[in-house]
Amino acid sequence: MSTVAAFYGGKSILITGATGFLGKVLMEKLFRTSPDLKVIYILVRPKAGQTLQQRVFQILDSKLFEKVKEVCPNVHEKIRAIYADLNQNDFAISKEDMQELLSCTNIIFHCAATVRFDDTLRHAVQLNVTATRQLLLMASQMPKLEAFIHISTAYSNCNLKHIDEVIYPCPVEPKKIIDSLEWLDDAIIDEITPKLIRDWPNIYTYTKALGEMVVQQESRNLSIAIIRPSIVGATWQEPFPGWVDNINGPNGIIIATGKGFLRAIKATPMAVADVIPVDTVVNLMLAVGWYTAVHRPKSTLVYHITSGNMNPCNWHKMGVQVLATFEKIPFERPFRRPNANFTSNSFTSQYWNAVSHRAPAIIYDCYLRLTGRKPRMTKLMNRLLRTVSMLEYFINRSWEWSTYNTEMLMSELSPEDQRVFNFDVRQLNWLEYIENYVLGVKKYLLKEDMAGIPEAKQRLKRLRNIHYLFNTALFLIAWRLLIARSQMARNVWFFIVSFCYKFLSYFRASSTLKV
Numbered sequence: 279m280s281t282v283a284a285f286y287g288g289k290s291i292l293i294t295g296a297t298g299f300l301g302k303v304l305m306e307k308l309f310r311t312s313p314d315l316k317v318i319y320i321l322v323r324p325k326a327g328q329t330l331q332q333r334v335f336q337i338l339d340s341k342l343f344e345k346v347k348e349v350c351p352n353v354h355e356k357i358r359a360i361y362a363d364l365n366q367n368d369f370a371i372s373k374e375d376m377q378e379l380l381s382c383t384n385i386i387f388h389c390a391a392t393v394r395f396d397d398t399l400r401h402a403v404q405l406n407v408t409a410t411r412q413l414l415l416m417a418s419q420m421p422k423l424e425a426f427i428h429i430s431t432a433y434s435n436c437n438l439k440h441i442d443e444v445i446y447p448c449p450v451e452p453k454k455i456i457d458s459l460e461w462l463d464d465a466i467i468d469e470i471t472p473k474l475i476r477d478w479p480n481i482y483t484y485t486k487a488l489g490e491m492v493v494q495q496e497s498r499n500l501s502i503a504i505i506r507p508s509i510v511g512a513t514w515q516e517p518f519p520g521w522v523d524n525i526n527g528p529n530g531i532i533i534a535t536g537k538g539f540l541r542a543i544k545a546t547p548m549a550v551a552d553v554i555p556v557d558t559v560v561n562l563m564l565a566v567g568w569y570t571a572v573h574r575p576k577s578t579l580v581y582h583i584t585s586g587n588m589n590p591c592n593w594h595k596m597g598v599q600v601l602a603t604f605e606k607i608p609f610e611r612p613f614r615r616p617n618a619n620f621t622s623n624s625f626t627s628q629y630w631n632a633v634s635h636r637a638p639a640i641i642y643d644c645y646l647r648l649t650g651r652k653p654r655m656t657k658l659m660n661r662l663l664r665t666v667s668m669l670e671y672f673i674n675r676s677w678e679w680s681t682y683n684t685e686m687l688m689s690e691l692s693p694e695d696q697r698v699f700n701f702d703v704r705q706l707n708w709l710e711y712i713e714n715y716v717l718g719v720k721k722y723l724l725k726e727d728m729a730g731i732p733e734a735k736q737r738l739k740r741l742r743n744i745h746y747l748f749n750t751a752l753f754l755i756a757w758r759l760l761i762a763r764s765q766m767a768r769n770v771w772f773f774i775v776s777f778c779y780k781f782l783s784y785f786r787a788s789s790t791l792k793v
């Protein structure tokens with residue numbers, strides 16, 4: 279019997295961000311391995327016209343939860359959705375709900391965050407810093423609380439090259455920032471933001487670093503741990519390979535590449551692609567929850583869950599495998615044939631953007647206009663290139679993350695727990711993982727049917743022929759223009775033509791002789 283799974287039996291667990299990518303996989307694993315847990319409280323806000331209950335039903339009815347329904351048929355009764363908005367004071371939780379949370383919660387997993395790179399400082403601080411402080415304050419009033427697990431990111435200190443499992447101080451105290459945001463107006467905040475975030479690449483990573491500092495400062499006598507995953511990718515093994523449900527991180531790039539919109543990217547091919555499967559992160563989270571509650575370490579332990587130092591893969595290898603998978607399993611209705619050019623040179627990157635991205639978009643928009651339709655490709659391309667430019671920082675550098683605590687925890691687990699809560703990324707086969715990842719993007723994100731593959735392959739063949747035809751026509755036009763203007767080009771042309779003619783005559787003569 280798994281000790282970690284047994285630990286969660288009969289427990290009341292509070293999860294923030296349960297409707298997000300990581301939160302859903304966490305809930306799924308908890309229900310599947312510890313179906314006898316008491317209740318999972320989730321803090322949810324209504325969204326996109328859906329009530330809390332509708333949101334919960336949608337999650338439970340998804341393919342991700344199919345196995346859960348077999349082992350835990352009463353899963354609906356074990357989820358208690360609580361109305362909450364982490365942007366508001368006391369999270370806008372009702373008095374009765376708050377009372378229940380405070381008196382019953384045993385374990386907290388704090389996953390909620392804004393992960394947008396371009397969020398405003400005010401909103402990102404509210405969610406990634408102030409809400410964390412508020413949740414810690416709540417936690418300090420929970421008599422039954424055994425562990426508080428805070429999810430940060432391996433990139434919270436990406437301004438450093440080597441990152442240890444420690445909390446690094448930020449140049450400005452989080453409390454000072456929270457206080458000043460209360461009275462500064464938005465225009466001034468925009469002005470001071472670059473000065474505040476200094477060498478952090480964006481507001482997201484900066485506010486996640488502030489969030490960690492808040493955890494350290496407000497820890498009181500709570501048992502707390504911080505988990506820092508790198509780029510969280512599709513599931514590796516559980517509940518099935520390749521599950522993804524949002525366009526963050528590599529997912530959007532895989533779609534844009536598979537659909538032929540993105541054919542070149544400014545990336546350092548040999549830089550480490552520190553992707554980590556979401557189920558690996560969740561397994562570590564559950565093991566850390568158990569360890570923190572049972573062993574109660576004296577200080578807040580930080581755990582890195584990254585792949586680069588144990589089983590590195592680089593962007594080149596990833597790109598090649600992604601392309602190889604598109605050959606076998608193409609996406610439907612691609613704009614152009616998928617291709618992946620990596621360049622670390624700014625000039626070459628600008629060239630590819632002009633020739634391979636913007637020009638085809640403009641040509642396609644002209645075609646749409648001529649056929650009486652609304653042009654849309656240039657706009658879409660501009661947004662895509664803006665997104666890609668925001669990711670560039672992360673695909674042109676490598677970091678070293680130490681993993682002493684993560685390895686220590688692995689050695690503390692029984693062989694059974696190491697199997698059930700496997701977070702040993704050394705066992706990951708990248709080629710297999712990437713293939714399943716691309717397949718998962720096609721099935722679960724794009725919702726494409728596998729029956730459409732033969733048609734997609736036909737379309738790719740047509741696109742290849744159009745590509746060859748277009749290039750040949752372009753070459754002939756350029757050559758014709760050159761001949762018209764340059765004597766030298768004319769001489770070369772006559773030389774080539776007469777050489778070919780002589781060669782053909784010789785070949786014809788010799789074949790007639792043989793007969």
Ligand SMILES: CCCCCCCCCCCCCCCCCCCCCC(=O)SCCNC(=O)CCNC(=O)[C@H](O)C(C)(C)COP(=O)(O)OP(=O)(O)OC[C@H]1O[C@@H](n2cnc3c(N)ncnc32)[C@H](O)[C@@H]1OP(=O)(O)O
Pocket residue numbers: 393394395396431432433508509510525526527528529530531532534535540541542543596597600617618619658661662664665666668669672673
């Ligand atoms: C040719 C090359 C071939 C390569 C072959 C393939 C090999 C694989 C290579 C993989 C290399 C990947 C490297 C990943 C590095 C990640 C580092 C993470 C490090 C930290 C990790 C963390 O700790 S935590 C999670 C990180 N947090 C995010 O990852 C959110 C980012 N995101 C935003 O901050 C907002 O998204 C932002 C962008 C402002 C737009 O914002 P926005 O207002 O314009 O609007 P939206 O978000 O609504 O998106 C509007 C339109 O952008 C499109 N789009 C959105 N995201 C997209 C995306 N990632 N890739 C493409 N396209 C995307 C979408 O398709 C929409 O298109 P449409 O309009 O048609 O629907």
Ligand SMILES: NC(=O)C1=CN([C@@H]2O[C@H](COP(=O)(O)OP(=O)(O)OC[C@H]3O[C@@H](n4cnc5c(N)ncnc54)[C@H](OP(=O)(O)O)[C@@H]3O)[C@@H](O)[C@H]2O)C=CC1
Pocket residue numbers: 294295296297298299300301321322323325362363364365388389390391392393405429430431432486506507508509510511524526527
């Ligand atoms: N994905 C990744 O690559 C990585 C993620 N992380 C960290 O993991 C954690 C989870 O990320 P991930 O699951 O990918 O992110 P998602 O964007 O998928 O999920 C974010 C979650 O936070 C919730 N949330 C946001 N704002 C509020 C609010 N005002 N009130 C209540 N809930 C709110 C969202 O709810 P709603 O559904 O209502 O919007 C959602 O459930 C984050 O802390 C992130 O920093 C760390 C490293 C990498």
